Amino acid sequence: MPPDDCRVEVETVAPDRTTSFRKEHEREARSTEWNFPVVWHEQQHEVAALESVVVVGVLGLWIAASLAHVDSIIVAPSRRRCGIGRALLGRAESLAKYYNCHKVTLQTPADGVARTFFEACGYKLEAVLQQHTWKRDVAVLRKFLL
Numbered sequence: 415m416p417p418d419d420c421r422v423e424v425e426t427v428a429p430d431r432t433t434s435f436r437k438e439h440e441r442e443a444r445s446t447e448w449n450f451p452v453v454w455h456e457q458q459h460e461v462a463a464l465e466s467v468v469v470v471g472v473l474g475l476w477i478a479a480s481l482a483h484v485d486s487i488i489v490a491p492s493r494r495r496c497g498i499g500r501a502l503l504g505r506a507e508s509l510a511k512y513y514n515c516h517k518v519t520l521q522t523p524a525d526g527v528a529r530t531f532f533e534a535c536g537y538k539l540e541a542v543l544q545q546h547t548w549k550r551d552v553a554v555l556r557k558f559l560l
């Protein structure tokens with residue numbers, strides 16, 4: 415049994431309820447976790463392909479700790495196979511380099527056409543997560559930038 419002062423109620427809360435706790439403790443927690451002094455600075459970038467003012471493709475990029483992660487990349491169906499996906503990824507890689515990332519990573523179905531696209535753009539298989547998203551095998555792909 416934990417001592418009385420360790421008994422807590424665990425609840426689901428709105429994200430802003432924990433903002434000040436995270437601000438106070440995140441740096442110490444990351445430094446403890448990685449066993450070196452960490453300045454943890456997360457960034458989200460949204461990249462868009464524009465035809466005049468119309469958005470025809472998007473890419474979401476997350477950057478932290480020298481690592482860039484492509485959250486999603488979507489090209490409008492009518493605009494596929496004309497280089498927009500490759501251009502979005504290229505822009506994401508330039509951003510990642512600018513922020514000193516050594517690597518870009520992403521996850522995609524192990525047997526899907528998106529994997530063919532990423533491999534055509536120079537991404538290599540790093541691992542396969544078995545029975546992962548939707549219980550399907552997921553490929554972790556990566557490109558080293560440096």
Ligand SMILES: CC(C)(COP(=O)(O)OP(=O)(O)OC[C@H]1O[C@@H](n2cnc3c(N)ncnc32)[C@H](O)[C@@H]1OP(=O)(O)O)[C@@H](O)C(=O)NCCC(=O)NCCS
Nearest residue numbers: 486487488489494495496497498499500527528530531534
């Ligand atoms: C995957 C996706 C982003 C690719 O965008 P795109 O603009 O069509 O890709 P590009 O035209 O830049 O393709 C670059 C290369 O990738 C390969 N490629 C792209 N789509 C392919 C497909 N459906 N089948 C086989 N190869 C493909 C080709 O080698 C292509 O070069 P090529 O056309 O000169 O042969 C787009 O198909 C898409 O939005 N799919 C649905 C969403 C998705 O699966 N996103 C990925 C995970 S979040």
